[in-house]
Amino acid sequence: MRRRVLNGEICKRAACREHDMHWKTLERILTFTEPPGYRLSQPRGSKVDPFLPIIKEILESDKKVHRKQRHTAQRIFERLRDEHGYNCGLTIVADAVQRLRQQNKEVFLPLSHPAGEAQVDFGFADVLLNGELTKVALFVMTLPLSDAICIQGFPRECTESFQEGHVRAFEFFGGVPTRISYDNSKVAVGKIVGNREREVTKEFLRLKSHYLYEDHFCLVRRPNEKGHVERLLDFARRSFLVPIPRVESLEELNEELLRCCTKDLRRRLRGKSVPKQELLNEEQQRFLSIPEEQFEAKRLQTVHANSLSLIRFDRNSYSVPIFQSLQDTASASMRSR
Template identity: 40%
Template sequence: MDLYLKVRHAHFQDGLSGRQIARDFGISRDSVAKMLAYSEPPGYRRTAPIRRPKLDAFTSQMDQWLAEDRSRPRKQRHTAKRIFERLRDECGFDGSYTIVKDYVRDRKRTGKEMFVPLSHPPGHAQADFGEALVVIGGVEQKAHFFALDLPHSDACYIRAYPAANTEAWLDGHVHAFAFFGAVPQSVLYDNDRCLVARILPDGSRQRTQRFSAMLSHYVIRDRYGRPGKGNDKGAVEGLVGYGRRNFMVPIPSFPDWHAFNAHLEEQCRKRQGDVLRGHKVSIRERLKADLAA
């Protein structure tokens, strides 16, 4: 079960492809497909609820404390140990800490916000910035890298800059569109201050002047994730992590930013080729659809 959870999290939360997951976990792509289709191993179904003779009388009290915690500061919420101590001291519980810990872990897990995987029609992109340490001209420093992902085909583009400012955002788009040889119909963004001057009461965005000019030039429709909801653009969030792990480990060292970006562009081209070879016609057609949309 633990492997199922890790595989599904890698795909649905981190945005990794089936091929990359198979490589990372050392399993076949058929196994990955099965794990993505089922939330638990097929055939494993519990037919009766779990019985906890020593704990069942106290579960409603634990549920109440956990529910109250949702409105409390994170650092002042019950741990499993604190719940066990309160049950023992205030409620006469004489069971073990382990069964309390297991129950609390399961309740916290099922109480987390869950997300349904999104479908990705062709011609729509997601963009974001990530950070990583690099050595440029012999000086170790932080690189801010622009990432643009085409989720339908899994094609990507990454370019690094000394700062994630307006110039970097605009330049990243220009180079990405040149790399793909096409412009997407829309791009999904977060509410970065370089792009969004402010969010209006009706939920619409007041764009910055230079960003608005770029959108007008390329005739792109801008879309935005909800504030604080990174999962809305999970594909590019996954790409940021993928690029950092695969293109920037060990810490890259280049004489200048131009050389570093030439390397990143080559890695994106190589990744795109690997995806096409791994999935043959289906992904190739998806890429064509992305670029033709």
């Protein structure tokens, strides 16, 4: 029938008359290549539909509490039954909860990384330093396109180690990336003023002004925006620092880490036809040149001496020399006695 009508052998009216068929039945035959089966003209309502706004409100309030104290489908069913007079089964409540949770679920898309971009992060690892187990801060800079990594160890995460890590990473990569992504560490961010806007610290601004690269800060609690450095940090910790290194100084540790990073450049990634070193050579063409003037990793801070001739800097107190005139007065007083 479909062949005869659609090929123009007979008209629709003749087909209905020949087969004693209703007009709507013929329309369904012509529309569907196979019998569609029974189809509802309107979606069938559920007994849980009047309670959906209550379920949505419960799920929204759960976002503000600890993950381990959020409502389960069983608990929502019990509240609907006891507080709102719901008198049906648990299954349709659980299905409704699952549908609503899937609607609010975040969706992540893979990020593309142009040549010349980098990501920075800090991590921590244990090292046997002079025979004593010591936790060191690991500065890590990675290049997502070539998958190159530079990692260095410092006594702790602070402004000086942050700056020095950049200096060493730029020297290792042979240039300055055009854009670097960061999290919202207090070392770099003084204040969050918007979705992406940041008031950076004075020392970070000095670093960026010297090397002239562009910064990019991730959204708050969105480490997936710099997932490459997060992944390579775990890789370096398991590959370069297992078993726990035994070193005499941090200089010895950092020399070994640089050797590991150089050796890692000979590795070829899955899906790539050339080693990481060749990808880095291509990426270096997009880098900014390192300025001839050496950047000095330091932190400048104005402090005032107290009545005991002590100044406070970086949670430590330091003594300062008093004025020479005060020294002369004190010595004259001693002589007169």
